[in-house]
Amino acid sequence: MSTDFRPIVVCGPSGVGKGTLCEKLKAANPELFKSSISHTTRQPRKGEVDGVNYYFVSPSTFSSLVSRNAFVETTFFSGNSYGTSKQTIIDQRAKNSIVVLDIDIEGAKQMRMTDIDARYVFIKPPSSAILEERLRGRGSEKEEEIRQRLDQAKVELEYADTPGAFDKIIINDDLETAFSELVEFVSRPESQNP
Numbered sequence: 219m220s221t222d223f224r225p226i227v228v229c230g231p232s233g234v235g236k237g238t239l240c241e242k243l244k245a246a247n248p249e250l251f252k253s254s255i256s257h258t259t260r261q262p263r264k265g266e267v268d269g270v271n272y273y274f275v276s277p278s279t280f281s282s283l284v285s286r287n288a289f290v291e292t293t294f295f296s297g298n299s300y301g302t303s304k305q306t307i308i309d310q311r312a313k314n315s316i317v318v319l320d321i322d323i324e325g326a327k328q329m330r331m332t333d334i335d336a337r338y339v340f341i342k343p344p345s346s347a348i349l350e351e352r353l354r355g356r357g358s359e360k361e362e363e364i365r366q367r368l369d370q371a372k373v374e375l376e377y378a379d380t381p382g383a384f385d386k387i388i389i390n391d392d393l394e395t396a397f398s399e400l401v402e403f404v405s406r407p408e409s410q411n412p
């Protein structure tokens with residue numbers, strides 16, 4: 219039985235626990251599961267290292283990479299561009315790592331249109347009320363931002379049920395149960411996957 223090294227794309231509404239689950243996966247097997255290193259046009263923050271946290275590039279380099287079709291997904295946030303390059307994923311896979319991508323639905327749709335073969339997981343909250351509770355509990359967003367994220371969550375949850383959009387849907391109610399389901403899915407050997 220051979221390990222399935224295809225990247226894992228983890229989607230789900232903001233606050234559902236994607237980051238928590240991805241961190242747990244990487245912590246459980248740091249040699250196997252790795253985050254992808256994104257390119258960004260934003261300035262490095264104190265302590266951030268080029269090639270470790272991000273590849274820091276100028277806007278013109280970023281545009282030239284976009285025009286060469288180098289990214290599997292890009293996003294623009296708070297005045298800066300971010301992107302996951304195909305080459306980064308290919309290089310990490312060549313080192314026998316499974317790349318774990320915590321990206322939004324638009325990013326996942328973009329990625330589906332590339333030639334990178336990945337496995338797509340969607341994390342659902344047990345209910346909208348619990349999602350709201352988690353977002354508020356995290357305390358990292360202002361009220362208006364929480365509202366926007368909850369509106370966006372409705373759109374994402376509807377999309378998640380589109381046949382073929384995701385290979386696996388996990389409800390993150392009890393964290394350990396959701397984590398076990400994620401581990402079971404990512405550990406399936408290549409022969410058991412479509």
Ligand SMILES: Nc1ncnc2c1ncn2[C@@H]1O[C@H](COP(=O)(O)OP(=O)(O)OP(=O)(O)O)[C@@H](O)[C@H]1O
Pocket residue numbers: 230231232233234235236237238239352353355356390391392393394396
């Ligand atoms: N199963 C769970 N039960 C209770 N709380 C949880 C569970 N999973 C995650 N949380 C908590 O919910 C909050 C949101 O989780 P997290 O930051 O991982 O979400 P996220 O989906 O990565 O959000 P974003 O997309 O905005 O980064 C955190 O405070 C986290 O500790």
